[in-house]
Every structure is written in structure tokens, then in C-alpha cells.
Amino acid sequence: MAQKSIGTKLNVGLILFAVIMAAGITAGSIILLRGYSGKSIKGYVEDMDNIQKQYGKDMYSLHESRLKDLTQLAVSTVKSYHKEAHDTNRLAEKFRPRVKNVVISAYHIIDHISKMPKLKEEEKKKLALETIGAIRYEDDLGNYVFVHDTEGIMLAHVKSNLVGTNMLEYKDKKGKFYIKDFIKTGKTKGEGFSDYWWVRPGDTDPTLKVTYLKLFKKWGWIIGSGTHALLLEQDIKKQALETIGSMRYGDNDYFWVNDYDQKMLSHITPANVGKNFKDYKDAKGTKIFEKFLSIAKRRGEEGESMKYWWPKPGQSEPAPKMSFIRGFADWNWVVGTGVYIDYVEKQIELQKQKVNAQVEKQKSEFQSTLRFYFIIILGFVLILTISLIFIFRFSLIQPLVGRVKRLTSAADMISTGEDVDITDISKREDEIGELGAAFERMSVSVKKLLEAVDQDED
Structure with missing residues (x-):
């Protein structure tokens, strides 16, 4: 079997070393690039995921803020009606024409009876x-x-126990001698208004009573009638509900009002008005009106938002909805409005698809970048490897093999007694130089030996 020359072995070793080194550099570079790109992609995905989540939060926050403002408007409207219902001066003005007409009619009845000729x-x-x-x-x-009469004796009254009683010293809850005031009004003006605080039949607490008085001078009678101003509150509540029920915004968004008993007082769907929703559950099994009531009592006019399922107007299938609910404790009302958020969910889903598309695009760009850098690194490693092979081959291996061949040739020449000149090799300060010096010494020794043999033969 033929033996490979030392040059071949060195070349093979050099190539193997270069290949291993190139493979190591390439593998290390790929690992570093993959690690960097992996972290970059992961960071990008996390950033886009956060953007998507923030988009959803911003969408809901935007609608919640809008609903909050709208319910504030609705509650402010209710409060204005409540204020009107408890503005005694304004209420009195509303009732005065009514009670005046009644008293004038009663006066004419008495006047007519007083003129009957057949009666004593x-x-x-x-x-x-x-x-x-x-x-x-x-x-x-x-x-x-x-x-x-003008002496303060009650002659006719809904409370029979007061008939025949002198009420001249009677005072209302505010300390007003109202009978004296009635008599004074009748005597000095003939007729007029006088307000006082009186207990309504069936009640225990006094309320403001708007009263009109007229003197029937012939008999010395004071005719009077009044109405309790606070009783207008029911009418004002009705007006408030009608106003809230007529308010619209957006395409067909509306307000609703239910009471603390969870009875619907105002709603866009007439069939819901008057209906009790205490046991109503949405599509997820939540008793939403109990939740509404809890928010109204706990948060009051500050209110709070919640999500639930409710059919759209004119439809029977429930849809996701977000509402803002506020409470109005003075009337035990729950006021709310909401928007259907199925389209919001669609917007979020579209945004999610856009984000996913951007992520995939970014991944593709990272892969392309990775391939580009891989080709660059591979080309660099190949150039470096080939350069190293050429450098080592021509600066080390070839000179080394050449010197070995010269020493081999020198050995052949020495064996025949020829002169050899390997001074350039023997002067080297390395192992090859030491080998060359040894060859020179051997050449001198062989030459002397041959000369001695020649002398003996002579």
C-alpha cells in the first residue's frame, strides 16, 4: 500500500482543520443569529400583543366614557324634574288657578242657595x-x-270632629295661625291665597297646602279649599319618564329607567314598560337587573359600567351589550343606557388579524434577514478558510516539504561522497535547521571516512 507523503498528510490535516474551524464559526454565527432573531421576534410579538390588548381596552374605555357622560345627562334631567317637584313656590303657582276655580264655584253654590225664596x-x-x-x-x-265663620268656628270640614271647633288659635307646623290669616284675608281683601302646612287625609306628616279663600259677606263665612303641593310629584315623575323615554342618540340607542323593585318604568320597547324583571336572566344566566340595582345602591349617582346580553330593538336574539348604570335614590330609580358591543368585538378581531399579519410579515422579514446574514457569514468563512489554506500551504507546508526533499537529496549525495551545500537550511533556527546541521556534520564525517579508505588502498 502506497504511503502518503508528509506534504499530503499536512495538506489533508490543514484542510480538515480549516473545515472544522469554518463549521464552528458558521454554527456559532447561526446560533447567535437565531438567538438574536428569536428574541427580536418574541419581543415584537409581545409588543404587538400589548398593542392589540391596549386597542381593545381603549375601545371599551372610549364607549364607557361616552356612556358615562350620557347617563350623567339623563340623571341631571331627572334631578331637574325632582327639583321642580320639590320647589314649593313653583308648585303653588301651578295649583293656585285650580283651587281658586273650585272656591269660586262653591261661592256661587252658596250664593244661589242663599237666594232660595222657599227656605228659611x-x-x-x-x-x-x-x-x-x-x-x-x-x-x-x-x-x-x-x-x-269670621270668629274662627269651623262649620264644614272633611274631618267631622273639627266641625263646631273654634280654630282661631290653631297653628300649623311652621307656627302660623292659619285660621287668623284666612279671616284677615277674607275681611281685608274679600278673597285671596294663603299657604300653610296641613296633614292630608290618610297621612301623618304635614305638607304645604295651597289655599284660596273667599268671604261670603252675607253670612260672615270664609269659604276655602286647598291642595297639597307635593302631590304634583307623581305627575312630574311621569313627565320625567316621558322625557327620558324620548331621548335618543346614535342610530337607535336609548335610555331606560327601572325602580328598586326592578320594575321597568321607561323603555324603548313598550311591552317592557310595567314589567318586572326581577327574575330575568341574560344569555349567560346572569340576573342583570339585580346587578343594576346593586350598582345603583352601591355607587349611587357616580354609577358603574357592566357587560351583559340583551336583544337589540325589534330582535329576539340577545347580543353583547355594555351599559353604564346610575342610581337616583330620591325616587328609587335606576337609570341606564348602553351600546351593543358586537361591532366593537368585530373591530377588535379585525385589529387582531392586522396584528397577526404584521407579526407574520415581521417573522418572514427576520427569516429573510437571517438567510442573508447566513450567506454573508458562510461566504466570509469560505473566503477565510481558503485564504488560510493558501497561506499555510505556501508559507509553511510547501517550504517545509521542499527542505525535506533537499535533505533527502543531500543524504543520497552524501552516501556517494558528493559535496552538498545546505547552508541555507542549517542556518535556520528551528528543528529543520538542526536537521540540516546534522546532515552537514554527517557529510563531513562521511567525506573523511571515504578519504581514509582511499589512502589505505594506495
Whole structure:
């Protein structure tokens, strides 16, 4: 089997070393690039995921802020009606024409009876008092007509126990001698208004009563009637509900009002008004009106938002909805409005798709960049490897092999007694130089030996 020359072995070793070194550099570079690109892609994905989540939060926050402002408007509207319902001066002005007309009518009845020719004076008075005492109007308000004389003795009243009583020293809850004031008004003006605080039939607490008085001078009677101003509150509540029920915004978004008993008072769907939703559950099984009530009681007019499922107007299938709910404790009302968020979810999904597309695009760009740098590194390593092979081959291996061949040739020449000149090799300060010096010494020794043999032969 032929032996490989030392040059071949050195070349093979050099190539193997270069290949191993190139492979190591390439592998290390790939690992570093992959690690860097992996971290970059991961960071980009996390950033885009955060952007997507923030987009969703911003969308909901935007709608929540809008609903918050809208419900504030609705509650402010309710509060303005509530203020009107408790503005006694304004209420009094509303009631005065009504009670005045009643008293004027009662006056004409008495005047008519007083002119009946077939009745005695006492019979006329008795008939007049019975007729006036039987007058009732606005049953839900419990209004009536009373009569007392100018001495303060009550002659006709809805409370029979007061008839015949001198009420001149009676005071209302504010300390006003209201009977004295009635008499003064009748005597000095003939007729006029006088407000005082009185207990409505069936109640225990006094409320402001707007009263009109007119003197029937012939008999010295003061005819009067009044109505409790706070009783207008029910009418004002009705007006408030009508106003809230008519308010719209957006395409067909609306407000609703339910009470603390979870009874619907105002809604865009007429069939819902008057219905009790205490046991109502949405598509997820949540008793949403209990949640509404909890927010109204816990947060009051500050309010809070919540998500749930509710059918769109004119539809039966429930859809996701976000509402803002506020409470109005003075009337035990829950006021709310909301928007259907299925389109918001669609917007978020579209944004998610855009983000995913950007992520995939970024991944593709990173892969392309990685391949580009891999080719650059591979080319650099190949050039470096080839350069090293050439450098080592021509600066080390070839000179080394050449010197070995010269020493081999020198050995052949020495064996035949020829002169050799390998001074350039023997002067080297390395192992090859030492070998060359040894060859020179051997050449001198062989030459002397051959000369000695020649002398002996002679």
C-alpha cells in the first residue's frame, strides 16, 4: 500500500482543520443569529400583543366614557324634574288657578242657595253647609272645600270632629295661625291665597297646602279649599319618564329607567314598560337587573359600567351589550343606557388579524434577514478558510516539504561522497535547521571516512 507523503498528510490535516474551524464559526454565527432573531421576534410579538390588548381596552374605555357622560345627562334631567317637584313656590303657582276655580264655584253654590225664596235662613245655611261639605274633587289628591265663620268656628270640614271647633288659635307646623290669616284675608281683601302646612287625609306628616279663600259677606263665612303641593310629584315623575323615554342618540340607542323593585318604568320597547324583571336572566344566566340595582345602591349617582346580553330593538336574539348604570335614590330609580358591543368585538378581531399579519410579515422579514446574514457569514468563512489554506500551504507546508526533499537529496549525495551545500537550511533556527546541521556534520564525517579508505588502498 502506497504511503502518503508528509506534504499530503499536512495538506489533508490543514484542510480538515480549516473545515472544522469554518463549521464552528458558521454554527456559532447561526446560533447567535437565531438567538438574536428569536428574541427580536418574541419581543415584537409581545409588543404587538400589548398593542392589540391596549386597542381593545381603549375601545371599551372610549364607549364607557361616552356612556358615562350620557347617563350623567339623563340623571341631571331627572334631578331637574325632582327639583321642580320639590320647589314649593313653583308648585303653588301651578295649583293656585285650580283651587281658586273650585272656591269660586262653591261661592256661587252658596250664593244661589242663599237666594232660595222657599227656605228659611237657617234651612238655607244648613243646605249650603251640607252641599259644600260633600264636595270632593281630584280623589287621588283628597281635596275638599271647608267653611268657617269670621270668629274662627269651623262649620264644614272633611274631618267631622273639627266641625263646631273654634280654630282661631290653631297653628300649623311652621307656627302660623292659619285660621287668623284666612279671616284677615277674607275681611281685608274679600278673597285671596294663603299657604300653610296641613296633614292630608290618610297621612301623618304635614305638607304645604295651597289655599284660596273667599268671604261670603252675607253670612260672615270664609269659604276655602286647598291642595297639597307635593302631590304634583307623581305627575312630574311621569313627565320625567316621558322625557327620558324620548331621548335618543346614535342610530337607535336609548335610555331606560327601572325602580328598586326592578320594575321597568321607561323603555324603548313598550311591552317592557310595567314589567318586572326581577327574575330575568341574560344569555349567560346572569340576573342583570339585580346587578343594576346593586350598582345603583352601591355607587349611587357616580354609577358603574357592566357587560351583559340583551336583544337589540325589534330582535329576539340577545347580543353583547355594555351599559353604564346610575342610581337616583330620591325616587328609587335606576337609570341606564348602553351600546351593543358586537361591532366593537368585530373591530377588535379585525385589529387582531392586522396584528397577526404584521407579526407574520415581521417573522418572514427576520427569516429573510437571517438567510442573508447566513450567506454573508458562510461566504466570509469560505473566503477565510481558503485564504488560510493558501497561506499555510505556501508559507509553511510547501517550504517545509521542499527542505525535506533537499535533505533527502543531500543524504543520497552524501552516501556517494558528493559535496552538498545546505547552508541555507542549517542556518535556520528551528528543528529543520538542526536537521540540516546534522546532515552537514554527517557529510563531513562521511567525506573523511571515504578519504581514509582511499589512502589505505594506495
